[in-house]
Amino acid sequence: MSLLEVENLGVRIGAVVPVDGVSFSIGAGETFALLGESGSGKSMTALALLRLLPAGGRIGGGEIRFDGQLLGELPESKMRSLRGRGMAMIFQEPQTSLNPVMTIGEQIAEALPGGLSREEQRNAVVRLLGEVGIADPAARLHSYPFELSGGQKQRVMIAQALAGEPRLLIADEPTTALDVTLQAQILQLIKRLARERGMGLLLITHDLGVARHMADRVGIMYAGQLIEQLPVDAEAGLARAFHPYTRKLMAAVPGLERAGQRLAAIPGRVPPLDRAFAGCRFAERCPHAFGPCTSAAPGWSGLAEGHQVRCHLAEHPAAVRGDESAQPLEMPRPGQVPVLEVRDLAVSFTQRTGQLFGKKQIHAVDGISFELRMGETLALVGESGCGKTTAAKAILGLTPISGGRVELDGQQVAGLSERRFKPYRRLAQIVFQDPYSSLNPRMRVGDILQEGMAALGVGEAHTRGQSVAALLEKVGLDPDAVTRYPHEFSGGQRQRIAIARALAVRPKLLICDEPTSALDVSVQAQILNLLADLQREEGLAMLFITHNLAAVGYLAHRVAVMQAGKIVELGATRDILAHPQHPYTQSLLASVV
Numbered sequence: 001m002s003l004l005e006v007e008n009l010g011v012r013i014g015a016v017v018p019v020d021g022v023s024f025s026i027g028a029g030e031t032f033a034l035l036g037e038s039g040s041g042k043s044m045t046a047l048a049l050l051r052l053l054p055a056g057g058r059i060g061g062g063e064i065r066f067d068g069q070l071l072g073e074l075p076e077s078k079m080r081s082l083r084g085r086g087m088a089m090i091f092q093e094p095q096t097s098l099n100p101v102m103t104i105g106e107q108i109a110e111a112l113p114g115g116l117s118r119e120e121q122r123n124a125v126v127r128l129l130g131e132v133g134i135a136d137p138a139a140r141l142h143s144y145p146f147e148l149s150g151g152q153k154q155r156v157m158i159a160q161a162l163a164g165e166p167r168l169l170i171a172d173e174p175t176t177a178l179d180v181t182l183q184a185q186i187l188q189l190i191k192r193l194a195r196e197r198g199m200g201l202l203l204i205t206h207d208l209g210v211a212r213h214m215a216d217r218v219g220i221m222y223a224g225q226l227i228e229q230l231p232v233d234a235e236a237g238l239a240r241a242f243h244p245y246t247r248k249l250m251a252a253v254p255g256l257e258r259a260g261q262r263l264a265a266i267p268g269r270v271p272p273l274d275r276a277f278a279g280c281r282f283a284e285r286c287p288h289a290f291g292p293c294t295s296a297a298p299g300w301s302g303l304a305e306g307h308q309v310r311c312h313l314a315e316h317p318a319a320v321r322g323d324e325s326a327q328p329l330e331m332p333r334p335g336q337v338p339v340l341e342v343r344d345l346a347v348s349f350t351q352r353t354g355q356l357f358g359k360k361q362i363h364a365v366d367g368i369s370f371e372l373r374m375g376e377t378l379a380l381v382g383e384s385g386c387g388k389t390t391a392a393k394a395i396l397g398l399t400p401i402s403g404g405r406v407e408l409d410g411q412q413v414a415g416l417s418e419r420r421f422k423p424y425r426r427l428a429q430i431v432f433q434d435p436y437s438s439l440n441p442r443m444r445v446g447d448i449l450q451e452g453m454a455a456l457g458v459g460e461a462h463t464r465g466q467s468v469a470a471l472l473e474k475v476g477l478d479p480d481a482v483t484r485y486p487h488e489f490s491g492g493q494r495q496r497i498a499i500a501r502a503l504a505v506r507p508k509l510l511i512c513d514e515p516t517s518a519l520d521v522s523v524q525a526q527i528l529n530l531l532a533d534l535q536r537e538e539g540l541a542m543l544f545i546t547h548n549l550a551a552v553g554y555l556a557h558r559v560a561v562m563q564a565g566k567i568v569e570l571g572a573t574r575d576i577l578a579h580p581q582h583p584y585t586q587s588l589l590a591s592v593v
C-alpha cells in the first residue's frame with residue numbers, strides 16, 4: 001500500500017472546478033512531481049490534501065487515503081495534528097510565509113511535537129537548523145526573517161516543515177524565487193533529507209528541468225486534470241512523454257541547442273474551468289485534434305510500465321511523435337557600430353553596519369566594461385545581488401554612478417542632470433521582470449503606450465493613435481486592446497504590452513531585466529520568439545539580464561558573467577556555455593538542473 005493514495009479527487013470553488021478527477025499515489029521514500037503551467041490545478045490539489053483550500057473552496061468528490069486512513073472522515077481537530085506531523089508543506093515564497101515579528105527559532109519551535117522542555121526545544125531547533133545547512137545555528141536562533149537572505153529563509157521554511165517529523169513533504173515551487181546556484185543547493189537539500197528520512201515527496205513545479213532532476217515519477221496536469229503519468233528515465237528523462245501537450249511543453253524549453261530555431265509556442269489559452277467539457281480539454285490547442293477529440297473525453301491508456309496517457313491517439317504513437325521538426329528562426333545579425341559603451345562603470349553605496357555611527361562602502365558595481373552593437377544581444381548573468389540590475393539602472397541614469405563612463409549613441413550620459421539626460425532617455429528603455437506590477441492598473445493600454453511618447457516628444461499627437469495600433473500588431477495583440485485595462489490580460493499578454501510600451505519611443509537600446517522569469521514555459525517561448533523577431537526588425541541592441549541560462553543560450557550573441565560587482569568572464573555565448581574558463585562560470589553552469 002502506498003503512503004498517499006488520491007482517487008478521483010475533485011475541488012470546487014463556486015462554479016469553478018480547478019481540480020477534476022485527479023488520481024495518483026506516492027510511496028514512502030518516493031518523489032512524485034506534479035508538473036504543469038499556472039492554473040493547471042497543481043497547487044489546489046496540494047491544498048486539498050491538507051484541507052487548506054481557499055475561502056469558498058471545497059472538496060467536490062473523490063478520496064484521499066494517507067497511511068491507510070481516509071482523510072475525508074477525519075474531524076478538523078485530527079486533521080490539524082496531521083498537518084505538520086503527517087504531512088508538511090514548504091511554500092513557494094519564504095518572504096511572505098515566515099512571520100516577520102517572530103524569531104526563526106520561535107517559528108520552528110512552534111512546529112515541534114508537544115511535551116518538550118524549553119531546553120529540548122532549543123536543542124531540537126538548533127539540530128534542525130544545522131541539518132538544513134544554516135551556519136552557526138545556535139547564534140541564528142534569535143534572528144528575524146528580515147536578517148536572512150532568500151536562500152536562508154527557504155532553509156528555515158524547510159526546517160519548520162521537518163520539525164513535526166512528517167512522513168510526506170509537499171514542496172510547492174520551492175525554488176521558483178531563487179537564482180540558479182541557490183536553486184541547486186535547495187533541491188539537493190530537499191532530495192537528501194527526503195532520502196535520509198524515508199519521506200514521500202510531492203513536488204509541485206512548472207519547471208521541466210526540476211521535475212526531471214528530482215522526481216521518480218511525473219504527473220502532468222492541464223486544465224484541472226492529470227493527462228499523463230510516467231516514470232523519469234535515468235537516461236532519457238521525460239523524452240518518452242507522449243501527450244501532445246507534454247511534448248509541446250518540452251519543445252518550448254529554450255537552450256543553446258535550439259538557437260536559430262523558433263521555439264514551439266502553444267496557441268490559444270487554457271480553457272476556463274467553469275464550464276462542462278464534452279471532449280478533450282486540450283482539443284482547441286492541439287495540432288493533432290480530430291473528430292472524437294471534441295465529442296468524447298479520452299480515458300487512460302497504458303503505454304508502458306507506469307506510463308499512462310489520456311489521448312485518443314494513444315494507439316497511434318507515430319502520429320504524435322513525428323511532428324517535432326522545428327521552424328528556423330532568423331537570428332538578428334549584429335552591426336559594427338557600438339550603441340552602448342560602458343567603461344570602468346562603478347556604483348557604490350554606503351550602508352550602516354548596525355554599530356553606533358558604523359558605516360561601510362558596498363561596491364555594487366565594481367569597474368565593469370563592455371560594449372553593445374546595434375542588433376546584438378548581450379546577456380548579463382550572475383546570482384542575485386551580483387550587481388546586474390544596479391548596472392542596468394546606472395546605464396539608464398536611474399542610479400548615480402561613482403566612477404567610469406556610459407556612452408549611449410556617442411554621448412556620455414552617466415552623471416548627467418535629469419534635464420540634460422532627458423533627450424537620451426528615449427534611446428534606452430527597460431522591460432521589467434513582473435508584468436503584473438510594471439503596468440499602471442488604472443490606465444487603459446492605449447494611454448499606457450501613448451504616455452511615454454507624449455512625455456518624450458515622440459511623434460505628433462494626432463498620429464500617436466496609429467502608432468499604438470501598429471505597435472499592438474507588432475507585439476501580437478488585438479487592436480481592441482487599446483480600450484482595455486492591464487488586469488484584463490494574462491501574464492504573457494501584459495509582458496507584450498510592456499514590450500510595446502518600451503518600443504513606443506523608438507529606443508536604440510532595450511534592457512530586459514528577467515523578462516520571462518515570472519512566465520510559464522509556453523508563454524516564455526512566445527516572448528523569446530517575439531524579442532528575437534523585434535530585434536531583427538528594429539535593429540535594437542539588447543541587454544538581457546537573467547539567471548536563466550537556457551534563455552541566454554537561445555537568445556544571446558555574447559555573455560558577460562558577473563560576480564560580486566565585477567565581470568569575471570565575457571565572450572561569445574557558445575564559447576562561454578560550452579567551454580567556461582572562469583571557476584565561477586563553471587560553478588554557475590554546473591548548478592543548472
Ligand code: SF4
Binds near residue numbers: 280283289290310
Ligand atoms: Fe489532441 Fe485529441 Fe489527444 Fe486531446 S485527445 S491531446 S485533442 S489528439
